[in-house]
Amino acid sequence: xxxxxxxxxxxxxxxxxxxxxxxxxxxxxxxxxxxxxxxxxxxxxxxxxxxxxxxxxxxxxxxxxxxxxxxxxxxxxxxxxxxxxxxxxxxxxxxxxxxxxxxxxxxxxxxxxxx
Amino acid sequence: xxxxxxxxxxxxxxxxxxxxxxxxxxxxxxxxxxxxxxxxxxxxxxxxxxxxxxxxxxxxxxxxxxxxxxxxxxxxxxxxxxxxxxxxxxxxxxxxxxxxxxxxxxxxxxxxxxxxxxxxxxxxxxxxxxxxxxxxxxxxxxxxxxxxxxxxxxxxxxxxxxxxxxxxxxxxxxxxxxxxxxxxxxxxxxxxxxxxxxxxxxxxxxxxxxxxxxxxxxxxxxxxxxxxxxxxxxxxxxxxxxxxxxxxxxxxxxxxxxxxxxxxxxxxxxxxxxxxxxxxxxxxxxxxxxxxxxxxxxxxxxxxxxxxxxxx
Ligand SMILES: [Cu+2]
Numbered sequence: 338x339x340x341x342x343x344x345x346x347x348x349x350x351x352x353x354x355x356x357x358x359x360x361x362x363x364x365x366x367x368x369x370x371x372x373x374x375x376x377x378x379x380x381x382x383x384x385x386x387x388x389x390x391x392x393x394x395x396x397x398x399x400x401x402x403x404x405x406x407x408x409x410x411x412x413x414x415x416x417x418x419x420x421x422x423x424x425x426x427x428x429x430x431x432x433x434x435x436x437x438x439x440x441x442x443x444x445x446x447x448x449x450x451x452x
Numbered sequence: 453x454x455x456x457x458x459x460x461x462x463x464x465x466x467x468x469x470x471x472x473x474x475x476x477x478x479x480x481x482x483x484x485x486x487x488x489x490x491x492x493x494x495x496x497x498x499x500x501x502x503x504x505x506x507x508x509x510x511x512x513x514x515x516x517x518x519x520x521x522x523x524x525x526x527x528x529x530x531x532x533x534x535x536x537x538x539x540x541x542x543x544x545x546x547x548x549x550x551x552x553x554x555x556x557x558x559x560x561x562x563x564x565x566x567x568x569x570x571x572x573x574x575x576x577x578x579x580x581x582x583x584x585x586x587x588x589x590x591x592x593x594x595x596x597x598x599x600x601x602x603x604x605x606x607x608x609x610x611x612x613x614x615x616x617x618x619x620x621x622x623x624x625x626x627x628x629x630x631x632x633x634x635x636x637x638x639x640x641x642x643x644x645x646x647x648x649x650x651x652x653x654x655x656x657x658x659x660x661x662x663x664x665x666x667x668x669x670x671x672x673x674x675x676x677x678x679x680x681x682x683x684x685x686x687x688x689x690x691x692x693x694x695x696x697x698x699x700x701x702x703x704x705x706x707x708x709x710x711x712x713x714x715x716x717x718x719x720x721x722x723x724x725x726x727x728x729x730x731x732x733x734x735x736x737x738x739x740x741x742x743x744x745x746x747x748x749x750x751x752x753x754x755x756x757x758x759x760x761x762x763x764x
Binding site for chain 1: 518519520553554555580581584586624625626627628629666667668669725726727728729
C-alpha cells in the first residue's frame with residue numbers, strides 16, 4: 338500500500354484511529370524509500386506492511402520494555418531494542434517476511450515485498 | 453496512658469499483635485493439605501519448627517529507570533533489607549530471572565552487589581532480559597552458569613527436597629510462549645529417573661509453567677511435557693516470576709505460584725492493552741513489590757508459601 342491509498346481518508350478519521358490505538362496502515366515515509374514500523378504496547382504496527390523491493394523498513398521501539406525483531410526463517414535478528422532504539426532492514430527480494438519479537442514471541446508481523 | 457497498658461502487662465491485645473505481625477512481615481500462609489489449599493495468618497517464627505525455609509526474589513530488572521520505577525536498584529536493595537529483617541534466616545535464596553533489564557555488565561554488577569548483602573547462597577535462572585547481550589546469553593552464563601547444563605538449567609538437593617532450576621526463555625518460537633526444548637526435557641527426564649515419588653520437588657523457572665494469559669505469552673509452550681514427568685510425585689511446587697504479580701493455582705499434587713517483582717508491577721490479564729510496566733502513584737509502588745518465603749517441614753510433604761510486600 339502506498340500513501341496514495343489513503344488520500345481519501347479524512348484527517349479526522351486518521352486522528353480517531355490514532356486515538357483509539359489502531360494502527361494507521363501507512364505512516365508517511367521518512368524518506369522516499371524508508372517505511373517505519375512502530376512498536377507500541379507490545380504490537381508491531383502496521384502488523385502487515387507491503388513495500389516495494391529495495392525499501393528500507395525501520396523498526397522503532399516506543400515501549401518501556403525492550404523488544405527485538407527476529408526473522409521466523411532465521412535470516413536476520415536485531416539486537417534488543419531499548420526504548421527509542423531502532424533497527425533498519427532493507428528488503429531486496431520479493432516475497433513475504435514473517436518476523437516476531439525474540440523476547441515476546443506472541444508479537445508477530447509480516448512484510449510483503451513486491452517486485 | 454491506658455492506651456499503652458498492654459506494653460507493661462503480659463499478653464498483648466489483638467490490635468497490637470496484628471501490628472507486630474505486619475511489622476515483622478507476616479503474610480498469608482498457604483498450605484497444601486490433601487490437595488486443598490488452606491490459608492491462615494502465620495508468624496514467621498512458626499516456620500522454624502523443623503525443616504527449612506528459602507526465599508524467592510524475582511524480576512529485579514536492575515537498570516530499569518522508566519516511569520513505573522525510576523530506580524529499580526533501590527527497590528531491590530529494599531527487598532534485600534526485607535530478607536535481612538526476617539526473624540528466621542532462610543537456608544538460601546532463589547532468583548527467578550530478569551535480574552537485569554538489558555543484560556549490561558553494570559546491571560549484573562549492581563544486582564550482585566545488592567543481592568550479596570543478604571549473605572545467602574543464591575540459585576538463579578535467567579529471564580529473557582538476562583540473555584540480550586550481544587552474544588545471546590553468554591554474559592549470564594559467565595556469571596551464573598557454573599555447574600549448569602545447556603542454557604543454564606540444573607538441580608540440587610536440600611534436606612531431602614529436590615530443587616530443579618529450568619530455563620524457558622531461550623530459542624522462543626514465533627507466535628509461541630516460553631520454551632523448554634527437547635534437550636532440557638530429556639535432561640529433566642534423566643534427572644528425575646530413580647527418584648522416589650515421595651521426594652518433594654520444587655521447580656523454578658522464569659516464565660510460568662502454566663498458561664496464565666496466552667495472548668500475552670504468559671505460559672510455556674511445552675510445559676505439559678515437563679509436568680507429565682512430574683506427575684508421579686506427591687508434592688510438586690512450581691515457582692515462577694515474569695508476570696510481576698501474585699498468582700496461584702493448585703492442580704492435583706502441583707502448586708503453581710508466581711512471585712511479585714522487586715522492580716515494577718504489571719497489569720492483570722485483560723485489564724490493559726499490553727503487559728507493559730504498570731505505572732502507579734509513587735506511594736503505592738512498594739505495596740505491589742515484594743519477596744516470597746517458602747517453608748518446608750520435614751515429613752509433612754507440604755510447602756507453605758508466604759508473600760511479603762515491600763510496604764504495607
Ligand atoms: Cu517484545
